[in-house]
Amino acid sequence: MTATAPARAPARDRLLAAANELFYAEGINNVGIDRVIEHAGVAKASLYANFRSKDELVRAYLESRHEARKARMLERIERHRSARERALAVFDSVAETVAQPGYRGCPFMRAASEQPGEGPAAEVNAKARGWLRELFTSLLREAGARNAPAVAQQFVLLFDGAVVAAQLDGNVDAVRTARTMAASLLAASSQRGTRM
Known part of the structure; x- marks a missing residue:
């Protein structure tokens, strides 16, 4: 009986994995299609059979990151029963992410700086940002926050600041600081707290 070689991942998956690795490590604008194709080990025709252009590959990369x-x-939120802890769990998830070896910052912020204006990066960033605001708003409502959309916007600002500090300053404790500040905002805006 002969051993069979393990099946290779489909070309689309290999292209997306290569784009994910290269775009995140080196930047979208610094990595050409030929590098992605070579890294994925596929023929050029495979790229265009799966993605019509580099823009489509960038969109798929950012959507997979999202x-x-x-x-x-x-998953981090679902670990908690307390509405307060569920609202703060997003910061715990971010703390785990920024502590990972090879962390190079938020892929959405990096893509937005490389490709400002219209395009796939802007579209996926808008979707990702909208989802984050909606998530915070929903969690804050569950936790009894007054004016949850306004408090959610403050949580987003704390989230952004922590991510930027972790990237630019290498300060992974920034996320814990942001979590503490978010907990104070939540307490101040809760039904039992003082009016904001």
């Missing part, structure tokens, strides 16, 4: 981030955050 889906992975959503899954991590939701």
